[in-house]
Amino acid sequence: MHRQPNVHIHLGDCLPILQGMESGSVNLAYLDPPFFTQKVHRLAPRDRSREFSFDDLWSSQKEYATFLFERLSEIRRVVADDGSVFFHCDRNAVHLARAIMDDVFGSENFRSEIIWHYRRWSNSQRGLLPTHQTILYYTQSDNYTFNEIWTEYSPATNVDQILQRRSRDGSNKSVYARDEQGNAIPNGTKRGVPLSDVWDIPFLNPKAKERTGYPTQKPLLLLERIISLATNEGDCVLDPFCGSGTSLVAAQLLNRTAIGIDLSEDAVEITKQRLEEPIMSQSRLLDVGREAYRNADDNALAILQGVDYVPVQRNAGIDAILKQDFAGGPITVLVQRPGETLLEAARKLSKASASKGAKLMFLIAMSRGGCFDFAEELPTGVVVIESPALGIREHLDKLKRPDVLLEKASYLPPVKPESLFETL
Amino acid sequence: MHRQPNVHIHLGDCLPILQGMESGSVNLAYLDPPFFTQKVHRLAPRDRSREFSFDDLWSSQKEYATFLFERLSEIRRVVADDGSVFFHCDRNAVHLARAIMDDVFGSENFRSEIIWHYRRWSNSQRGLLPTHQTILYYTQSDNYTFNEIWTEYSPATNVDQILQRRSRDGSNKSVYARDEQGNAIPNGTKRGVPLSDVWDIPFLNPKAKERTGYPTQKPLLLLERIISLATNEGDCVLDPFCGSGTSLVAAQLLNRTAIGIDLSEDAVEITKQRLEEPIMSQSRLLDVGREAYRNADDNALAILQGVDYVPVQRNAGIDAILKQDFAGGPITVLVQRPGETLLEAARKLSKASASKGAKLMFLIAMSRGGCFDFAEELPTGVVVIESPALGIREHLDKLKRPDVLLEKASYLPPVKPESLFETL
């Protein structure tokens, strides 16, 4: 048994250790037990010098159910009256876990089925890519600790709706309240939308420094959210299958005390190290948000509708690549931006495409950009395509020319698109 | 019993009707059964001495479980060998549903736990806002129909790694492959990322036209996705608890046949009406596919960016009016829709514009529509402008011509947009 200021780590099966604990002494239990996946998890740590592994092969579902049932029953005893339990489930065991939890804690104490959603790699082509895990949230009683977390309004939300007070009219319809002068009544400050049960938190990235090399490691952010939802400072967090100790690190960072238990010596060792030197990887994605990566903005891409393309987001010189190849290389596309000449755009596209091996590039012209004579200077392989805006604008300009009679103008023959290829 | 061309609707309990159906006659079954949410299973937490058993869950809800089990067994019989079942679950019954489905179809035929995620407004303050529902996806066998759907890469993904082939170096590290000159080797066409099991589909807006007033109505988009994933055109879709018939409408729109069953006369009546309505107003969808049409409709105007226009709602022949006038009348704009020839679009535009006194109309061409020689027949005053999609597509076609040398093609001089106006 190792002792950190406010964190206790035990080595061994959690059942006897739980049995030795005082009733009601824990405010939050988080469990991520080994699952009945019939696979041995195996992963080399970052330095590739050691291997961790644990065996979660249970001879039958019944045996596994009993294993869980015994430990959960003890957990129920040690959790305080206003305490909570979060049970992290493999998708192959959710229903089993739910049934056992209903049995132990009572279905009336089931609060939420939390979906942890993340994006992930895979080359799976037949079937849907699994990108979520489930966390079952139960409380000991109706009177549980819950700290609200507010998130941002959806971009689609009508601001009026948020800012104006509402009332019911004669027929009990919800309407905006008005004062005597008919003005809207402000509704005070708004905190946002209450946290939902679907959590979008990035999966722990293979390159993250936060990684310990221990299998099934969870992101710190996930545990921080759980702990701050269900406990207050000074409360006690229990993790009976603590693995690499993410929950304990999170508890420590949030000024909670914590008790961790694990069967594996490696796990306990790693956890001790992490507690002394907690590393939370600096995630740019989390810092700046997913949106910050988008430089192929939707406006630009909307111009491309009707084309089969893949949007490209992390490259200033390329908005999209076509799904089709050409001469062994990709076909890249850029939409000219406001305030940028056609030639500038073409050079950007050409430069960015060079390293991608593209031999054909399409540039969508939004304006003439002060450069009518670009043909000679245009980088090799760049093909300019007009946007409708440009076509419309130029056509209108043409109609203003003194030598074009207005009456005749409305009878203009349509432009034959074939003329585009006259230069071929 | 009501009969539409390819949709049969039955009134009554589905069990006897299923029993009368032929084995293997259905390719996809979608169920959204009623849930008896009166929380019969309010089990008091037990003493810890007992063992957990699945029988407890079963017997506590015996009546309901039996109800489902009987019907699911029949469903298994009528589903074809390569068929699928999607079971839409109430969150209070997922585990029960999963257990029964495992029993009837076998856990080895469990494919996915689909999370339907939507945003929802609520001021609930204690606890997490439920914003998801679960759909269990099972197949009849290993050899099941599955049509891949591809989605966008994460914005944080960089293009290089998806465009370049990779190999292993001496120490088995993954690195980019290079040819003798040290250039990157392209890795073939890219389609995007396979569809994940978390689906972000907006909940039916309370004001949406789609809404029938029937409770628990699901968005069309959700059903369309399920049907297009698991069936091909002409296949048969079964919905034994069809309610307001969203699945049947979706099946019809996607050229599948469908069988719907419901206990309620109201439900059957509403379904009949909904089925007739889309046939009347959207017969075109049957030819061109719902997806293309919807996208075009939503985004039609996006293609006009860079132009000063006022969007026009609810006018089939006009998408926008330019802020600028011409010859004393407005200038109208229409974007050609998928499945519509250029000439059809031009006539629509011309007809709709006549009453507005427009003397100049712009038609944005998205395809050639089988009509290369439209110039003469084109209504007076209509000017055709090419969409970038069209320009790109035609350019690529040009490059495929036998008389165009590939080597030369990649060095094609850029098209001078001026050439567009040579016919003036």
Add this chain to the structure above:
DNA sequence: TACACCTCTGAATCTTCCA
């Protein structure tokens, strides 16, 4: 048939390079 091993993939970080 079962299983070990090799290949492919892409999210998100780390690293490098360039302006």
Add this chain to the structure above:
DNA sequence: CTGGAAGATTCAGAGGTGT
């Protein structure tokens, strides 16, 4: 020198393949 953008790398799944 510095900050940001582009490029390189890691590793967990899912397949495929060969024994």
